[in-house]
Amino acid sequence: MTKINLIENKVLVPKEFNNVASKYDFATYLSQGYQEDLDNSAKWLGLEGDEKVLDLCCGTGKSSSACLPYIKTGTITGIDNSEGMLKVANEKFAEEIKAGKMSFELQDAMALDFPEESFDAIFMAYGLRNMPDYDKCLNQLYKLLKPGGKICIHDYSLANKSWAKYYWGILSYGFIVPFCTILSGSSKIYTYLAKSVLTFLTPKEVEEKMISAQFKSIQIKAHKSWRGPILHAFLAKK
Numbered sequence: 044m045t046k047i048n049l050i051e052n053k054v055l056v057p058k059e060f061n062n063v064a065s066k067y068d069f070a071t072y073l074s075q076g077y078q079e080d081l082d083n084s085a086k087w088l089g090l091e092g093d094e095k096v097l098d099l100c101c102g103t104g105k106s107s108s109a110c111l112p113y114i115k116t117g118t119i120t121g122i123d124n125s126e127g128m129l130k131v132a133n134e135k136f137a138e139e140i141k142a143g144k145m146s147f148e149l150q151d152a153m154a155l156d157f158p159e160e161s162f163d164a165i166f167m168a169y170g171l172r173n174m175p176d177y178d179k180c181l182n183q184l185y186k187l188l189k190p191g192g193k194i195c196i197h198d199y200s201l202a203n204k205s206w207a208k209y210y211w212g213i214l215s216y217g218f219i220v221p222f223c224t225i226l227s228g229s230s231k232i233y234t235y236l237a238k239s240v241l242t243f244l245t246p247k248e249v250e251e252k253m254i255s256a257q258f259k260s261i262q263i264k265a266h267k268s269w270r271g272p273i274l275h276a277f278l279a280k281k
């Protein structure tokens with residue numbers, strides 16, 4: 044059987060998430076500060092309560108739940124291309140879905156089926172790194188935002204310094220890959236995680252791509268957790 048290289052076939056990444064979906068919330072619960080980092084990025088997004096929010100690559104809805112406290116009359120649309128991850132999200136947020144406050148849809152983030160200017164805000168947590176074409180994705184997100192709309196890209200992005208790579212190398216290959224493999228019974232997505240962070244853009248490169256996609260008022264924020272040196276929130280407006 045030929046081994047599939049997920050870095051070169053990112054379109055297959057959501058299907059790999061199906062294999063770990065039932066253990067995803069537990070694994071991230073044990074990853075100290077995972078939800079708090081998402082909560083901080085959602086706070087930095089500066090939602091006012093009546094927005095139509097797109098949570099792109101929402102997975103099991105941890106990023107959606109970070110936005111939830113800020114949404115009063117607005118709505119959150121979670122998009123992911125993994126049926127398994129969405130099944131968990133749909134179960135967890137059954138009440139909010141019934142109330143019309145949240146909805147989850149299976150779609151490819153690279154080919155979203157929404158009219159231009161559909162959303163007031165976009166949250167994309169641990170998603171951009173998984174896209175086969177970062178520029179195409181950012182251009183699409185710019186079009187989907189209403190004028191004045193806000194975006195927060197939350198992702199692992201290593202500053203181009205050897206110590207950040209060293210730090211991530213030890214964390215990922217020393218802890219995350221072995222531990223999550225034992226927990227979920229599947230190593231593929233976690234080995235991909237380790238490699239995808241090493242091959243992703245630096246914070247400066249993400250900023251340059253956001254400028255090219257016409258985003259304005261770009262701010263890069265670091266988190267206070269142990270992920271601080273490797274995790275950034277990229278905030279911007281249309």
Ligand SMILES: C[S@@+](CC[C@H](N)C(=O)[O-])C[C@H]1O[C@@H](n2cnc3c(N)ncnc32)[C@H](O)[C@@H]1O
Nearest residue numbers: 057100101102105106123124125151152168169
């Ligand atoms: C690490 S999880 C992040 C989930 C969630 N945002 C969170 O913060 O916990 C990445 C998610 O991106 C999804 N994903 C990857 N590529 C995608 C694509 N092309 N279209 C839609 N979803 C995608 C995966 O299925 C997975 O659920």
